[in-house]
Amino acid sequence: MTERSLVLIKPDGVERNLVGAILARIETKGYRIAELQRLSATRDILEQHYEEHQGKPFYEPLLEFMMSGPIVAAVIEGDRAIEGLRTMMGPSDPTTAPAGTIRGDLGRDWGEKVQKNLVHGSDSPESAEREIGIWFG
Ligand code: IDP
Ligand code: MG
Numbered sequence: 001m002t003e004r005s006l007v008l009i010k011p012d013g014v015e016r017n018l019v020g021a022i023l024a025r026i027e028t029k030g031y032r033i034a035e036l037q038r039l040s041a042t043r044d045i046l047e048q049h050y051e052e053h054q055g056k057p058f059y060e061p062l063l064e065f066m067m068s069g070p071i072v073a074a075v076i077e078g079d080r081a082i083e084g085l086r087t088m089m090g091p092s093d094p095t096t097a098p099a100g101t102i103r104g105d106l107g108r109d110w111g112e113k114v115q116k117n118l119v120h121g122s123d124s125p126e127s128a129e130r131e132i133g134i135w136f137g
Contacts, residue, residue, distance in 0.1 A: 003081045004034065006131035008120035011069035014038075018106055019072050022119060025102060026076055029088060035075035035136055041066050048134045061114035073135045082128055085121040092117055 007026070009019050027033065041049075046063050053059050076085060090101025094117045097104035103117045110116055122128035 002077055002079055003125060003128070004132060005076045005082045005085050005122040005128050006120070006135055007074045007076050007085060007122075008135075009072040009074075010066065010116070010118055010120065011071060012065075012116040013106075013118040014070050014072060016106075018118065021106065022102060023072075023074070025088060026074075026085070029084065031076045031078040031081050031084070033074055034077045035073075037073050037136075038070055039073060040069075041071050043067065045134055049131060058114050061112065065112075065114045065116060075132055075136060082122055082125060086123065089119050089121050094118070 009022055013019060013022060023033065023036075043063060046066050047054075050059065050062060050066075053062065078084065088102055090097035090103040092103070092115055093109075094103045094107030094115060095109045097107065097117075099105060102119055107117050122131050
């Protein structure tokens with residue numbers, strides 16, 4: 001069955017005018033953009049989205065960062081899209097994310113409490129359905 005993933009281009013990606021570059025990588029890979037929306041995230045949406053990180057030291061800085069500017073939210077479809085998108089994005093830390101990944105090629109550390117790493121991608125089919133419900137209703 002074709003998978004769906006919730007992809008977010010975080011405020012740093014929008015601020016740095018990287019929306020087109022990031023979506024182009026996803027489309028060039030062969031995945032399909034099923035839904036696309038530019039929005040400002042509310043605290044309520046972010047508390048639901050980042051439920052698993054509540055209480056961690058980077059939780060508040062993460063929410064502040066995600067509310068610092070507009071976000072682009074997308075539903076991306078394709079066979080094994082969840083795994084494929086996570087591979088394309090690379091690991092969370094943009095300093096050590098391998099070259100060739102979105103975070104490795106386009107991201108860096110900015111000396112802040114939260115890692116500004118341009119993108120979010122769902123980490124499992126269960127997370128994807130939960131997150132698509134949060135962002136697209
Ligand atoms: P992921 O986005 O690669 O799935 P998660 O562990 O789910 O990473 O963390 C969510 C987001 O929180 C990360 O993308 C990053 O922006 C931030 N983050 C995660 N771990 C840290 C950390 O140790 N320090 C600072 N920020 C972090
Ligand atoms: Mg995660």
